[in-house]
Amino acid sequence: MLPRVRNVILGLAACVCAAPVIGxxxxxxxxxxxxxxxxxxxxxxxxxxxxxxxxxxxxxxxxxxxxxxxxxxxxxxxxxxxxxxxxxTKAFTGQVLAALAADGTVSLTQRLGTLAPDLGSGKDPNVAKIRLIDIATQSAGIPREVPHEPGPKDNPFKPITREAFAGWLAENDLLYPPGTGVLYSNFAFDLLAIGLSEAAKTPYPELLKEHVTGPLxxxxxxxxxxxxxxxxxxxxxxxxxxxxxxxxxxxxxxxxxxxxxxxxxxxxxxxxxxxxxxxxxxxxxxxxxxxxxxxxxxxxxxxxxxxxxxxxxxxxxxxxxxxxxxxxxxxxxxxxxxxxxxxxxxxxxxxxxxxxxxxxxxxxxxxxxxxxxxxxxxxxxx
Missing domain, CATH: 3.40.710.10 (DD-peptidase/beta-lactamase superfamily)
Incomplete structure (x- = not known):
């Protein structure tokens, strides 16, 4: 960018922006x-x-x-x-998975159902094949969100529960076989947090603090x-x-x-x-x-x-x-x-x-x- 144009932009910014803070x-x-x-x-x-x-x-x-x-x-x-x-947040969850794989608590190819049996079987036999690595790479075949009724305005996330996850897996086919495609999924990463929590026998927020935020x-x-x-x-x-x-x-x-x-x-x-x-x-x-x-x-x-x-x-x-x-x-x-x-x-x-x-x-x-x-x-x- 030409210096004159740059100076104009910075001059305009001074009129509309608070002073920057350098950390x-x-x-x-x-x-x-x-x-x-x-x-x-x-x-x-x-x-x-x-x-x-x-x-x-x-x-x-x-x-x-x-x-x-x-x-x-x-x-x-x-x-x-x-x-x-x-x-x-998903990248933090991926790091927790890496930490637990590094210390032997889980393996990347471990199936979710071995950690959370209620989430490891369903209408589609492919549900039993979902591995932790499939979830972490967005390739588990799970939809973006678990279908649910709208929650109250002060708690719109209330209907999103472990029971809702298990219910969907029990009644629906995966969108594709695990590992064969990639589809962005919030639903999947919440399953991953459940599986990691079960593996470590620790609530997930504590697990995150132990392996990521606390040490840093x-x-x-x-x-x-x-x-x-x-x-x-x-x-x-x-x-x-x-x-x-x-x-x-x-x-x-x-x-x-x-x-x-x-x-x-x-x-x-x-x-x-x-x-x-x-x-x-x-x-x-x-x-x-x-x-x-x-x-x-x-x-x-x-x-x-x-x-x-x-x-x-x-x-x-x-x-x-x-x-x-x-x-x-x-x-x-x-x-x-x-x-x-x-x-x-x-x-x-x-x-x-x-x-x-x-x-x-x-x-x-x-x-x-x-x-x-x-x-x-x-x-x-x-």
Whole structure:
């Protein structure tokens, strides 16, 4: 972009955005700060959402910038802003699976029914063949959602229960044989959380804290909020621009969604993923990042390309193979209660990035994924 145009954009941003906040150590990389700030500025002006927060980590240094309003008070989001991360939760569930496989609690090819017998049989004999790896790679043949009646406004997720899961499996055919196609499924990842909880004989939220958030010091990442966290929660907005209530997802929707987090916590998590040659947790990282299911000859492939073309599936991560200047990227998007978010990392290049907007807007969500992928490319060219 021409310098004059860039200066105009930054000048306009100063009129409409709160001052950005940098969550970086001393002497952070000036290029990283410059790139994140400018990318966020352009994206905020382009999408016209109420609020936006963007961050990146490279070589252990981080930068976080917020724009617009996170709450009705008019404050801009920053690194400590709490937000719903929606289906990015699935990548956490994949990491828990990797950790339990690494320590021998489960195996990737273990069948779900051996851990949760009520979920391991049904009308379709293929139900008994569903393996943990099939669920984690979105290839189990399970629909996106379990069919259910609408819940009450203050608890719309109430009808989504383990009993509803078992009932559907008992009465319906899978959409395709496990391992032969890919179809995005929230239903499946909640089954995975149930199976992992049964294997470890531990409630899933405790399992997540034990293996992921606790060791990494992610104190703002969890399924429930304390009063301080509620005061920092970013207000989500619907497609009509109206504010949406914050509704917890309950005890069942923990594998597919439901997590709250902050940009600082997410970038700390990303740093763990980028530390790929470290001896600690090496097995877990290897299992988590491996590409298990390549797109070739899969039928169907649906719901996986909105944030970038899926070339393969890792444990919940969508794998995008290197193309032109873009390096290998693992990515995941999420959306819940008026917040869209996207996170991606280039494991061989030591860079990761995160962005969230606080309004449901599909065009904006597509744009922000494209912009983050481009930002990673510019900071880690092939």
């Amino acid at each position: 970086a150590p001393a002497q952070a990389d000036p290029l990283l700060e410059e790139t994140v700030e400018f990318t966020g500025t352009v994206l905020f002006l382009q999408t016209k959402v109420p609020g936006l927060v963007i961050g990146a980590v490279r070589n252990g240094e981080t930068a976080v910038y917020g724009f617009g309003e996170a709450t009705d008070s008019g404050e801009a989001p920053d690194g400590d802003t709490v937000m719903r991360i929606g289906s990015i 010091g992610m104190t703002d990442t969890g399924f429930t909020l304390n009063d301080d966290q509620k005061s920092r929660l970013m207000q989500g907005h619907g497609f009509d621009g109206k504010a949406l209530p914050d509704v917890p997802t309950g005890e069942v929707i923990v594998g597919s969604g439901g997590l709250y987090s902050t940009p600082k916590d997410l970038l700390r998590w990303m740093q763990w993923h980028l530390d790929r040659l470290a001896e600690k947790d090496a097995e877990t990282r290897m299992l988590d990042h491996a590409a298990y299911l390549v797109r070739d000859n899969l039928n169907p492939v649906q719901g996986m390309d909105e944030s970038g073309h899926m070339d393969a599936m890792s444990l919940a991560w969508v794998v995008m193979m290197p193309e032109n200047d873009r390096p290998l990227i693992l990515q995941k998007a999420g959306g819940l209660q008026g917040t869209f978010s996207y996170i991606a990392f280039a494991p061989t290049r030591g860079i990761a990035a995160f962005v969230a907007i606080n309004q449901f807007d599909f065009a904006a969500a597509t744009t922000m994924a494209e912009v983050v992928n481009e930002m990673i490319t510019s900071l880690a060219p092939r």
